[in-house]
Amino acid sequence: MSATMTTNPLRVGLRQERVIAPQCLVIFGASGDLTHRKLIPALFELFLQRRLPSEFAVLGCARRPWSDEEFRSKMAEALGDKVTDNQQAWDQFSAGMFYEPVDLQKNEDVVRLGSRLDTIDRLRATRNNRTFYLSVSPNYYGSGCRALADAGLLRDPERSRVVIEKPFGRDYSSAQALNKVVQSCGQENQIFRIDHYLGKETVQNIMVLRFANTIFEPIWNRNYISSVQITAAETVGVEERAGYYESSGALRDMVQNHLTQMLAITAMETPGRFDPEAIRSEKAKVLQAARLADELEPWNCCIRGQYGPGGSQSAPLKGYREEPGVDPNSTTETYVAMKLFIDNWRWQGVPFYVRTGKRLAKRLSEVVLTFREAPVHLFDAAGGSPTANQLILRIQPDEGAEFRFEVKSPGSGMRSRPVEMEFSYDESFGEPSDEGYVRLLADAMLSDPTLFTRSDEVEAAWRLYTPLLELIEDSPWRLPIHPYESRTWGPAAADSMLARDGLLWRRP
Amino acid sequence: MSPQLTLQTPLELPPTEVPGYLEQLWTKDQPSSQGAHTFCLLVWQPAWVEQQLVRTGRLNGPITGVQREEVITAARQMVIDGDLPLSMSPLTSSVSDAISNLPGEHQSEDLRGQHIDAAVSALRPRRLITLAPSLDGNHPLETLVAAYCPLPEEGGGTAACGDVVVLRGGHDALTQGLSILHPLLPEDLPSWVWWNGSLDEAPELLKQLTIRPRRLILDSAMGNPTHCLNLLSDRIAGGQSVNDLNWLRLRSWRETLAMVFDPPQRRNALGHVVQLDIDVETEHLVQGLLLAAWIADRLNWTLSSRQSDTDGSITALFKRADSEPVKLRVAPVSMGQPSIHPGQIVGLRLICQPEGLPAACVILCAESGGCMRLEAGGMANMELIEEVVPVQHSPVEADVARLLEGGHDTTNPLLAAAAPLAAKLIQ
Numbered sequence: 001m002s003a004t005m006t007t008n009p010l011r012v013g014l015r016q017e018r019v020i021a022p023q024c025l026v027i028f029g030a031s032g033d034l035t036h037r038k039l040i041p042a043l044f045e046l047f048l049q050r051r052l053p054s055e056f057a058v059l060g061c062a063r064r065p066w067s068d069e070e071f072r073s074k075m076a077e078a079l080g081d082k083v084t085d086n087q088q089a090w091d092q093f094s095a096g097m098f099y100e101p102v103d104l105q106k107n108e109d110v111v112r113l114g115s116r117l118d119t120i121d122r123l124r125a126t127r128n129n130r131t132f133y134l135s136v137s138p139n140y141y142g143s144g145c146r147a148l149a150d151a152g153l154l155r156d157p158e159r160s161r162v163v164i165e166k167p168f169g170r171d172y173s174s175a176q177a178l179n180k181v182v183q184s185c186g187q188e189n190q191i192f193r194i195d196h197y198l199g200k201e202t203v204q205n206i207m208v209l210r211f212a213n214t215i216f217e218p219i220w221n222r223n224y225i226s227s228v229q230i231t232a233a234e235t236v237g238v239e240e241r242a243g244y245y246e247s248s249g250a251l252r253d254m255v256q257n258h259l260t261q262m263l264a265i266t267a268m269e270t271p272g273r274f275d276p277e278a279i280r281s282e283k284a285k286v287l288q289a290a291r292l293a294d295e296l297e298p299w300n301c302c303i304r305g306q307y308g309p310g311g312s313q314s315a316p317l318k319g320y321r322e323e324p325g326v327d328p329n330s331t332t333e334t335y336v337a338m339k340l341f342i343d344n345w346r347w348q349g350v351p352f353y354v355r356t357g358k359r360l361a362k363r364l365s366e367v368v369l370t371f372r373e374a375p376v377h378l379f380d381a382a383g384g385s386p387t388a389n390q391l392i393l394r395i396q397p398d399e400g401a402e403f404r405f406e407v408k409s410p411g412s413g414m415r416s417r418p419v420e421m422e423f424s425y426d427e428s429f430g431e432p433s434d435e436g437y438v439r440l441l442a443d444a445m446l447s448d449p450t451l452f453t454r455s456d457e458v459e460a461a462w463r464l465y466t467p468l469l470e471l472i473e474d475s476p477w478r479l480p481i482h483p484y485e486s487r488t489w490g491p492a493a494a495d496s497m498l499a500r501d502g503l504l505w506r507r508p
Numbered sequence: 509m510s511p512q513l514t515l516q517t518p519l520e521l522p523p524t525e526v527p528g529y530l531e532q533l534w535t536k537d538q539p540s541s542q543g544a545h546t547f548c549l550l551v552w553q554p555a556w557v558e559q560q561l562v563r564t565g566r567l568n569g570p571i572t573g574v575q576r577e578e579v580i581t582a583a584r585q586m587v588i589d590g591d592l593p594l595s596m597s598p599l600t601s602s603v604s605d606a607i608s609n610l611p612g613e614h615q616s617e618d619l620r621g622q623h624i625d626a627a628v629s630a631l632r633p634r635r636l637i638t639l640a641p642s643l644d645g646n647h648p649l650e651t652l653v654a655a656y657c658p659l660p661e662e663g664g665g666t667a668a669c670g671d672v673v674v675l676r677g678g679h680d681a682l683t684q685g686l687s688i689l690h691p692l693l694p695e696d697l698p699s700w701v702w703w704n705g706s707l708d709e710a711p712e713l714l715k716q717l718t719i720r721p722r723r724l725i726l727d728s729a730m731g732n733p734t735h736c737l738n739l740l741s742d743r744i745a746g747g748q749s750v751n752d753l754n755w756l757r758l759r760s761w762r763e764t765l766a767m768v769f770d771p772p773q774r775r776n777a778l779g780h781v782v783q784l785d786i787d788v789e790t791e792h793l794v795q796g797l798l799l800a801a802w803i804a805d806r807l808n809w810t811l812s813s814r815q816s817d818t819d820g821s822i823t824a825l826f827k828r829a830d831s832e833p834v835k836l837r838v839a840p841v842s843m844g845q846p847s848i849h850p851g852q853i854v855g856l857r858l859i860c861q862p863e864g865l866p867a868a869c870v871i872l873c874a875e876s877g878g879c880m881r882l883e884a885g886g887m888a889n890m891e892l893i894e895e896v897v898p899v900q901h902s903p904v905e906a907d908v909a910r911l912l913e914g915g916h917d918t919t920n921p922l923l924a925a926a927a928p929l930a931a932k933l934i935q
Contacts, residue, residue, distance in 0.1 A: 008766060008769050008770055008775055008778075009778060009806045009807060010762070010765055010766040010769055010778070010803070010806050010807075011766045011769075011770065012806065012922075013920075013921065013922045014759075014762055014763055014766050018914075019910065019913060019914025020914055021631075021913050021914060022546075022914070022915070050916065050920065050921075051914070052914075053913075053914040053915050053916060054698070054915060054916050054917040054918070055547075055698060055915065121545050122545060122696060123696075125545060125546065125547065125696070125697055125698050126545075127544070127545060127546045127547075127632070128544075128545060427772050428770065428771060428772070429770050
């Protein structure tokens, strides 16, 4: 036994999650990045955890004319050490992996897909139970669903479901149109709009923290909370995604989905019961009550930025406009900061500051709730004035939470200073948390939609940012792009926006 | 618990005609009659206690084999009326043996194999075959067949259908009837065998029914403890997928114990365990031994010696990875209102003695039991950690459905590691 146990040996293999029913997971876009970077690793992790039944199959579909064996070997190559460390398990898992060249736009391909699925059902006893994962270009979400429905593959609402990746639409009207198409192909409970942020333990923990502890919920409102900051910062640049990113930008890529979901879970009302529809209804309601701080003049409450060159002489970093595939005159934002309000009894008047950006100083996602200051300052504070209490929910990395509060500084006199109380997932539990896709794939295959966005949520999220999107479309000069140096905390204009409210962005 | 499977009136056929009849029913060239491509479940369903209770008029029929509350209540009453030890679990062979001595010739409809729990029928099994032995050992073989297609309003969106086959009769008749079973279990579908009876009874039938690659569901709480553990470890060693309901019922104990050592500051204590005591209901020590074996396996202990004591307990000495000794005692305790599953754990005490630190004592006790016995013994100067383990209330059919729903063709590695060690402890 080693001197320090990093994991709890009694915890190994004890997961008591629901076991996924026999089924075939069909991945469209199987030759793409997401499949080998996220989906197959997540499925293999589920297999290693014995959460996949023996009657399970993966059918990869894409246009490339791969064979089953090519698909297996390409995935094994991508998983690298994970496969070599678990060769026997991989051999068992990959025996259930198949590939079928399919172009969803071609009717004959979809018919062939149907008969291949029947063959796999017989071979692997997957009980006609199917999950279709659309990891394809967003342009094909609607037509892909339609092709599946036309082939009768979505006919059984209990035994077929479709997972759709982000982005779901480009704006409010396109999201509405896509929802119409998708809902005409199947029932809402068959549609799983994925947002991988919801797969993170800490995002889910916000609900547990709020609704399982009596100490938080009574103060989780405008009477005690003065402001909320939600940050999703990345250190990486646009990397290989210039083609997509040029047409989306930070607002569509991050804010409308991930940050808005964090906002919804942080601000939602208590659901009547822990039930997918009850939770999703509360999230939709709070998004419907959210608005930009200044809808008439959105430029007062939103800052857009774009990273410029940076780094050091030895390791210089390119600016966004110098990245391969990016227009040298691009006005796509890589940073967005904005101020929102939620017009309901709980949050009236409490500003929610949301920011995200690429090439920022640190990679982190967090929600910071700043509490109101004590009404009377009885003590001198070491830092001049007492620091307001803060509850910091760390989404990534180092998932956990911390609470900052004032204590007495040691020594004579009564000076206060802030200290932190910490909770870390990895330290407190005997094993590390699963990757978000592990949780979400499992939930989709279990037909549990709790952590997936419902049509009204998606539409409410798009509607929230419509004034900004229209402004960027019609009068982009009103929302100018502020350049910022790579690996800094974004443009100074974003700091000024908070400074006007007498606040600062948290510098973690 | 409400049986859900809607059945046509079962058709009684001569045994030899059953395979042909079913083959004709699911002929592949008739697209409208498509058999569900799911799994087959073969159930050994003796329901001895229920049959005896009905025969003696202590319970109203029909006989269903489903573990319903009325059966348990009547069996508990029988324990009292029959002057049996109050600590006797009510659904055991001892209780049915006691009732068998009582007079009574009440008759009732026998619906075993036709009443299927909703949790199982929701999985749309392709074929459910029930072997229903009769009290009358000379009862001739009866074979009943019924087909079933879910209606659209029952979620039958696709034409996936199943069938039910019941083989009813005395022991000899059932043994003869086994010849029709093989063609009834399609090779392209996973087959499960649920031995819903004591592991001691009908050994030849057990052997013939549970051949590989059929997946075995059994309950190591039913039958002679040594035989149960030997059977469990032999089958696992033979590469069969074995699912033990007694092991499943341990999950809250394993989870609670793991939870105690989740905080990093407590984890190192696991390397310094010096003593483990487990109390179980009655003399059926299997569950306690499985738990002890799981802990020993996870903490890399090796068995040095073991002995059976006159009070029915088992003591053993393990060697930790650092060669220090660990004492184990699994002891039976009497309970006034025992569980329906013999030998359920009622308490666990784990004492750790880290070097240079005060000893720590972890006590887990069942919601239904209490910890007083384990709390005794001079632990005043130890750091005491106590937790109450929730009692699992899920009916046996729900546990079986859980296994069928996400089935594996291999045994859970934790059980595979624990069972042989538990078998060594009981030898």
